[in-house]
Amino acid sequence: NAGVMQNPRHLVRRRGQEARLRCSPMKGHSHVYWYRQLPEEGLKFMVYLQKENIIDESGMPKERFSAEFPKEGPSILRIQQVVRGDSAAYFCASSRGQGVLGTEAFFGQGTRLTVV
Amino acid sequence: AQTVTQSQPEMSVQEAETVTLSCTYDTSESNYYLFWYKQPPSRQMILVIRQEAYKQQNATENRFSVNFQKAAKSFSLKISDSQLGDTAMYFCAFINAGNMLTFGGGTRLMVKP
Numbered sequence: 001n002a003g004v005m006q007n008p009r010h011l012v013r014r015r016g017q018e019a020r021l022r023c024s025p026m027k028g029h030s031h032v033y034w035y036r037q038l039p040e041e042g043l044k045f046m047v048y049l050q051k052e053n054i055i056d057e058s059g060m061p062k063e064r065f066s067a068e069f070p071k072e073g074p075s076i077l078r079i080q081q082v083v084r085g086d087s088a089a090y091f092c093a094s095s096r097g098q099g100v101l102g103t104e105a106f107f108g109q110g111t112r113l114t115v116v
Numbered sequence: 117a118q119t120v121t122q123s124q125p126e127m128s129v130q131e132a133e134t135v136t137l138s139c140t141y142d143t144s145e146s147n148y149y150l151f152w153y154k155q156p157p158s159r160q161m162i163l164v165i166r167q168e169a170y171k172q173q174n175a176t177e178n179r180f181s182v183n184f185q186k187a188a189k190s191f192s193l194k195i196s197d198s199q200l201g202d203t204a205m206y207f208c209a210f211i212n213a214g215n216m217l218t219f220g221g222g223t224r225l226m227v228k229p
Binding site for chain 1: 149151153159160161163166205207209211215216217218219220221222
C-alpha cells in the first residue's frame with residue numbers, strides 16, 4: 001500500500017506562471033489536507049477536502065489559490081500568477097476520516113515550490 | 117475553532133538524557149485525537165505517537181511517551197535516552213470528530229553529542 005504521493009517533489013516557476021501541485025492520498029482515504037510550510041516555520045493549514053467537496057478553506061488566500069479533490073484522480077492545489085512569496089514547501093496529508101479509528105493522518109513528502 | 121500551542125520554539129538536550137516538549141490545546145469538544153509528528157531535515161513528516169482523548173492511559177512508543185492531562189488540555193512529549201537521530205522539528209497536532217487537523221507552531225529539538 002503506497003503512502004501519500006505528492007508530485008512533483010520540486011517545482012520551479014517564474015513569477016506570473018501557474019503552479020499545479022498534485023497529491024494522491026493513500027488507498028482508502030477520502031480526506032485530504034493541504035499545508036504550507038515557510039522556511040523555519042510550522043505547518044499552516046490551507047484547505048481540507050473530501051471527495052468532490054471543500055470542507056474548510058479558511059487557510060487559503062482569497063486570490064490566486066484554489067484546490068480540488070475530484071471523484072477520480074489526485075487532489076490538486078493550484079496557484080495562479082505565482083509570486084516570490086509563494087515559495088514554500090507544500091504538504092498534503094490524507095486520512096480515512098471515518099469515526100475514531102480513521103483519524104490518523106499520513107503525510108506526503110511535500111512539494112518544494114521555488115518562484116524565481 | 118481549536119488551537120494548538122507549543123511554547124518552546126527551540127530546545128536542546130545531551131545525548132542519552134531525557135527531554136520534555138510541551139503542548140497545550142484549546143477545544144470545546146470531548147472526542148478527539150492528539151499527535152506528535154517529527155520532521156527531520158529530510159522534511160518528511162513522521163508520526164511519533166498518538167493519544168485518544170477518551171483513553172486515560174498515557175500512550176507510549178519505545179523511548180517516546182506522553183503526559184496527557186485532559187482537564188488541563190496539556191499533551192507533552194517525553195523523549196528518553198535521546199539519540200542524535202532525534203534531532204528534528206516536533207509538531208503537536210489535534211484532530212476532532214469533524215476531522216479538522218490543526219498543528220502547533222513546532223519545537224526545534226537539537227540533540228548534542
